[in-house]
Each structure stands twice: as C-alpha cells, then as structure tokens.
Amino acid sequence: MRGDAGSASPGTRMKQILVLGAGKSAPCLIHDLLDGAAAGRWRLTVADLDPRAAEEAVGGRPGGRATAFDIHDPLQIRREFAGADLVVSMLAPAFQGPVAEACLEHGCHLVTVSYTDARLRALHDRAGERGLLFLGELGLDPGIDLMSAAQMLRRIRGEGGRVRAFRSYGGGVPAPESIDNPFRYAITWNPGNIARAGAAGALYREGGRTLAVPAHRVFEHTWPVEVAGLGRMEAYPNRDSLEYLSTFHLEDVGTMIRATLRWPGFAETWQPLVRLGLTDDRLRLPGLQGRCWRELTEMFLPPTTAGADLPARLACLLGLSPTGGILERLAWLGLFSERPLDPDAHTAAAQLTRLLVDKLVLAPGARDLVTLVHEFEVEDPAGGRYRHEATLVQRGEAGGFTAMARTVGLPAAIAARLILEERITCRGVAIPVLPEIYEPILAELAAVGIAFEEAVHPLPADRG
Amino acid sequence: MRGDAGSASPGTRMKQILVLGAGKSAPCLIHDLLDGAAAGRWRLTVADLDPRAAEEAVGGRPGGRATAFDIHDPLQIRREFAGADLVVSMLAPAFQGPVAEACLEHGCHLVTVSYTDARLRALHDRAGERGLLFLGELGLDPGIDLMSAAQMLRRIRGEGGRVRAFRSYGGGVPAPESIDNPFRYAITWNPGNIARAGAAGALYREGGRTLAVPAHRVFEHTWPVEVAGLGRMEAYPNRDSLEYLSTFHLEDVGTMIRATLRWPGFAETWQPLVRLGLTDDRLRLPGLQGRCWRELTEMFLPPTTAGADLPARLACLLGLSPTGGILERLAWLGLFSERPLDPDAHTAAAQLTRLLVDKLVLAPGARDLVTLVHEFEVEDPAGGRYRHEATLVQRGEAGGFTAMARTVGLPAAIAARLILEERITCRGVAIPVLPEIYEPILAELAAVGIAFEEAVHPLPADRG
DSSP states (O other), rough: OTTTTSSSTTTSOOEEEEEEEEEETTTHHHHHHHHHHHSOOOOEEEEEHHHHHHHHHTTTTTTEEEEOOOTTTTHHHHHHHTOSSHHHEOSSSGGHHHHHHHHHTTOOOEEEESSOOOOTTHHHHHHHHOOEEEEEEOBBEEEEEEEHHHHHHHHHHOOOOOEEEEEEEEEEOOOOGOOOTTTTTOOOOOOOGTTTTTTTTEEEEEEEEEEEEEEEGGGOOOOOEEEETTEEEEEESBBBHHHHHTTOTTTTSEEEEEEEEEEETHHHHHHHHHHHHTTSSSSSOOOOTOOOOOHHHHSOOOOOOSSOHHHHHHHHHHHTTTTSSSHHHHHHHTSSSSBBOOTTOOSHHHHHHHHHHHHSOOOOOOOOOEEEEEEEEEEEETSSSEEEEEEEEEOOOOOOOHHHHHHHHHHHHHHHHHHHSSSSOOOEEEOOSHHHHHHHHHHHHHHHTTOOOEEEEEEEEEOO | TTTTTTSTTTTTTTOOEEEEEOOOHHHHHHHHHHHHHHHHHHHEEEEESSHHHHHHHHTTTTTEEEEEOOOOOOOHHHHHHHHHHOEEEEOGGGHHHHHHHHHHHHEEEESSSOOOHHHHHTTHHHHHHHTTTEOOOBBTBBBHHHHHHHHHHHHHHHHHHHEEEEEEEEEEOGGGGGOOSTTTOOOOGGGTTTTTTTOOOOEEEEEEEEEEEGGGGGGGGOOEETTTTEEEEEEOOOOOOOOHHHHHHTTSSSSSEEEEEEEEEEEHHHHHHHHHHHOOOOOOOOOOTTOOOHHHHHHOOOSSSSSOHHHHHHHHHOOOTTTTTTHHHHHHHTTTOOOOOOOOOHHHHHHHHHHHHHSSSOOTTTOEEEEEEEEEEETTTOOOOEEEEEEEEEOOTTTTTOOHHHHHHHHHHHHHHOOOOOOOOOOOOOOOSHHHHHHHHHHHHHHTOOOOEEEEEEOTTTTT
C-alpha cells in the first residue's frame, strides 16, 4: 500500500480530510487538497464559521464539500470529526486545544500551522496510544523555517561542524513594488493575531547572554538585517527563542535568536500603539456603541485640563514629535478620526484589528512577499569558522495566491497527504524537525520552487 | 433555631468550618473563629500547603485542627470538604474556581476575601439550587469598602440625594512612624499579589470621560489624595472601576473611580520595575540556578557594546537620572547586587516577589496602617451640592495583629458565623452590597472599633 494508501481501491473506504477554517492563509491548502479529492484520492470537507467562505473555497469542485462549523458546538464537532481520518486546523491558536481533544476522541490525525501549546503537547502519550499523529508548526513560520533549519543543521553536523550561533528570521510583507501605505505592511494572514504580536514578550540568547524583553518593549527592541536580494529590513525578537535550544540540540550555543522581519520603520510606528494601550486585549471597554476612533484614542490619554488637540497630547504623552512622521502615520491609520467604532468589538485590540484590516490591505493586483533567513556560525573540525546562510524569498502571484497562503498552506497540505499515504508514520505530538517528516516535505516544496539560496562565508578567527 | 443554629445542642451535629490558607492575612480570621470553636459553637480545620503554618495558626486551641492541604489533590479535597458546612478561602485568586467547584460538589457555603471571577460567578444558579451561598469580596478592599459604600449610598438616596461622582480609595501601608525603607511600603498581605498589582490594567470614569490605562502605564497614572488625619498620599487606579457602576446602580454618574493608596513616591520607584520587565510573570526564564540579581537585571537590558556599568545603562534605558533617588532606591532593593536568585522561582515576577518579601518587611514592633476613603458628590432635592466623605484609618497593634489581618479577616469571620447562624440567608453567588449582608457585619465591625469618620462639605454650585 505504501505510496498509495490514500487512493480508493475497491473495498477500501475513501479517506476523509476535514479542513477547519477558510481564512486568508487557507486557499492554497484547500486548492491543493481539492486536487487530490478531484482525483478520487480522498474526500474533503471545508468547515468555517462563515459558510459562504467555506463554499467559496471549495468552489463546487468534485470531492469537496463546504459546511458551516462552530468549534463551540459539540454536536457539530461530532458530526464533522466522526467520519474524518485527518483534520487540518487553520483556526486561531486559542482553538488548538479543543480541536486536538476532538481529534483524540474521534480518532483523527491532526495537522496545524500554529505554535504547539501546552494543552496540545499534553496529549502526546494519549495520541500515541491511539495510533494518531498530531503534527503542529507546519506552516511557514513556524514550519518551513523549522524544517529547513533542521535539515541544514543535520548537514553541518554530518560534515563535523559545530554550531556557535544560530539566527533565524522570518516575515511576510508587501513586495517592494506593492508598498502603498505608510506602515509599509499589508495583512496576509490571520488579522486577529496582528494586534497580539509581541504580547507574550520575547526571550533569546546573544553572545552567551540571555535577553528578556517584556511585551510592552518588544517593538522598541529592533535591529537591522540585510536580506540577500531585498536589502535592509528590521527585526524584532519572536517569542521564546530558547524553547528551540533543545529542539535542535543547541543547548551550548552562544547565540540563539528567532526574529520577525518587517520593512524598516514599522516598529517605530507600532510601538506607540502598544505604549498607548491600543493592543490591549484584556480591558473590556464599555459604551463604544455610536462612538468614533478619536474617542477611543482619547480614553487612553491621561486626564488633562489643557485644551491642546488630541494628536499633540498623544505626542506629548509618548515623547513623539508632534510634527513628525510617526504621528503622521498614526493619523493616517485613523486614531484621531471620526471613523465609527465597531459595536461588536469590545477591547482596544479588537477595534485596532478592524482598523488594520481596512487600512493595511494588499491592493488588487499587488503582490506580497515572504522571506526566511537562517544564519549559522559554524566551527569546522580544523578550527576554521564559517557563516552558513540560507535565504528563501517568495513573491505572491498578482491575482493568484499570496506568497503567505502558498508557503503556509502547501507544507500542511503535503503533510496531510504524506500522513494518509502512511509515508509519515511517527505518532504522538510532533513538530517537523524529524528527517522522516521534513525530508519529503522540503523535497516537494523545492519541486514547486519553494527553496532556499545558500551561501557560505569564511569568518575571521577572532569573531566570537 | 435563628441566632443559635451554630451551637451544638444534643442531637445536632456540630457545624464544621474549613479555613484554606494560613498566610499573612489569615491569623485574625482564624483567631476569631477559634474563639467560637473553643466555645463549642463549631469545629474548625485550618488547612495550608505548609502544615507548620496551619499548626502555628491553630496553636493547639480546643475545637481546632491543623492539616496539610494541597488544592491540586482530589483526595485531599474530598477528605477536607466532605464534612465541612462552610469554607473560608484565603488562597490566591487563581484557586477561587477550583475551591468553589469543590464547595458545590460537597455542599459547603463559601466565603472569600478576593475579587469574584467569571468562574465563580458562573456557579450562581447551581449554588442557589443546592441552597448554598458563595460570598466573595469579603475582606478589606474588596470588602469593607463595598459594604460601607453600599450603606452610605442607601442613606444618601434615602434622603433624596443624587450621586454625581463616587471616588473610593484604599490601601495598606506602614504607619508613618514605622516607615523604615525607601519604598515607604511593607508587605502585609499575600506577597504573590504584589508583583501582579496593576497587571490587569485599569478602567475608570472621570468628568464623563472613560479612561483606560494599560498594565504597563498604571504606575505612571497617579494623582495626590489628602487623607484626613494622614496627609497626602498617592493614588493609582485599581482594576476595572466600571464593573461597580451596575453593582451600585450608578450607571449615570459622571465620575467613578476605585484607586489604591500608597505613600507618595512609591509609584515613581515601582514603574521602572514594570518598564524593565521585572514584574513579568509570563516569560519562563531559563538557567537562573547559581545566578545573582545583577545577572537577572542584565537580562532585561538591551544588548550594548559600551562598557558602562549596569545602573547607568538601566537609567539610560528608562530615562532616569543616573544619580537620582529612584535609581538609588532600585539599588537599595538589590537589582544590581550579588544576591543569589531563588532556584525555584522561574519568572521575573516570582524572583521579585522573593526579593520584596525580604526587603519590604514590617519590622518587629512596627505598625501597619490601612485606610479607606469614600468621596460622594451629591445633589440634594433642593439643588444644593455636597461632598460626603467617609474615612477609615486603622493601625495595627505592635506585636499583635496587623491592621491588614484584622480588617481582611474579621469581615470574613463575622460573615462565616452569620451564615452558619442563618442570619444571612441569601443564596447563589453574592458580594456584600445587600443590606442583609452588610448591615450586621458593619455593626459588628463598629463594635470592635472598625468604623468610618464621616463629614459633609458644601460644594460650590458651579462645580461639575
């Protein structure tokens, strides 16, 4: 059966795949899995809170079915999970636990594109006992970054190299020719996550020092990075980089950094939103009905007796130039405007998300770009020191899939297929740093043009 | 049976009270309930993770029993809750949900001194159906503040007054003659809560405006308050004041503020700890074994190439004078010291808590002080405007109970007794803003000298 287990031979029940979520990152995943469904290799159900989004994603193609789905409804969970062999979840990270528990109950494998959380990891033994694989972190970042780093590390070690430093960068931004707003940014993934970026703070190691960055200082804590073929970008530290020390067996490394890339100037404009409190998702703000953005911004300014105008008072509070570019960009976003608030959004973060979704749009015909960069500093057996660099740059197709949808969706789609075909056979909870998982997936990605450019540069012997 | 239901008459099973937690705020509560146990009115069990703390609290008095107790152990929950009629929980707020669920399962009334949370409130109907009362917010603040405010409001309204503004302040600090550290503060309650102060951010209303303060700006957002008999203190906003608008039927009021009081200068010294990240309880810091405080502080400073010393770099990062009083106080606390870190504390907040417990001690023989201040701006039926003020100041007894232990513990002890005596008969989840609850408790508190001084001042007619 190997390599063919997913096909429907006579007497074999056809396999069922359930995709949860038909949002921004999902269309390429669904398109790829629909190809297999149309070829009679499995049946595919696409489930979304919004049934029209699911229908649009399926587009009436053979072997595909769209359905309305609410993860909070136990009856709907039973209905959709009971017949499924494998679930691909594109839902927000908060739903990872409930989805995994439903998979365990109904005996489905699971593939997700989000960071694995404690609730998912706690199911390792029980998933293994039921013969199930719960494979997380299988999108772009986390996903392709982890797979490519694991593959590079294996090769470096195979050549006797010792890693002294590992820096890994990733980001999704508009392509240079498609930048058309002063944030130099466009939303190409789950908008609900954008206001929460940095909210967990960050940890990393550099030159032997552990660095901790609390949530309210993440966007103050940036440095420039030169990306081959793209030029200078800015980096801010991404969550807990140190969790990956053990993943990659790099406990003794002096530098370990995972960071997010944006076009320069994003962070200096975003940090005032954080400082002011507009990314807060805990305070439930009352009485927003019938109010406008100017009034929301006003809520976050200390009381004042002076009659200065709102932008000037905000500039004064945060130490910004009242006539500078940062304040101009915040005005462009709409912080001081009469734009009505969304009556269904009850926190500042939720209101900000609505605003960003409207303002930071990838225009029709515009192209996005994703990039991943790995830098390993390596000592070879003879004592020579080298920097191994690998760079992935992918551009979206104007009018087609975004680079984000392609690079988040394809790894998950390939993994789903490999699991059904029993070419990935490990069980329990895993992330894709095992050769059994990453080798076939990276090979298939390379075959469709998603591959890294690599380079090796000698380093001066005294560099730390 | 009314008024006598707790006593052990022949043929009546003696009532059982279970107190969870024998920490800083608990000794007066336990002492008071032990008086009732010694008089044969009920039996008392004091349960703490640390059995010695429980034994010390019971002190071998008749009718009392001490036991080791871990809220995470279902067997221990069953053993202690099964025979109890009423549980008083002094545990940290995080355990409120599990304690309440155990009370529901085993049919015990519950009294807590913490803010009620969503998990507790969700049990309202089920507690009511089982004939149980889960009474939260029954300490000092929340507790005496709510009861006294509800009583004042009822009287003001009975006289036809309309409330235009309500400001309520509370705090526990060292008495002026007992201030002996540069923070002018001493820990007299659950130390685990101190590093989390402000972590939920704050919401309030002033002059018709809603003000939102994110967590990282709460200690920047202070104002002076004159307290009768004590002089000037500083106030910072306490959590979500607007939750109490409906509690007190004050939806139309122009100003609604609940705030915390400290001696002036506390906030300017605390805010740099927040800014730096030392109050963060989310990032799990690795490799703290064998390290010292200087190294922990270093983790939160951005990388630097310059060789400037640690205090100067911290001052530079946070915009503090490198030779000023704030930096001097942070040095006094130990941020730049060789003091060893606690190997069992895994977040900055946990390490900071250990440091504060050692440094901000109420010295033997020193006295603490708690204060509550209510200010109501009231319009009377004739259109006259008045400020109704009520001030409670309580000092601890040198060598006896702290004012904090007395004012947190006595309301809960009195409530426990009134519930067992069936003099409080409401059911479900409640906070003490019903006359049935607050009238007898405030009367008993007044009888032992815990009472407010009141004053009424006319206001100019044009004051808003």
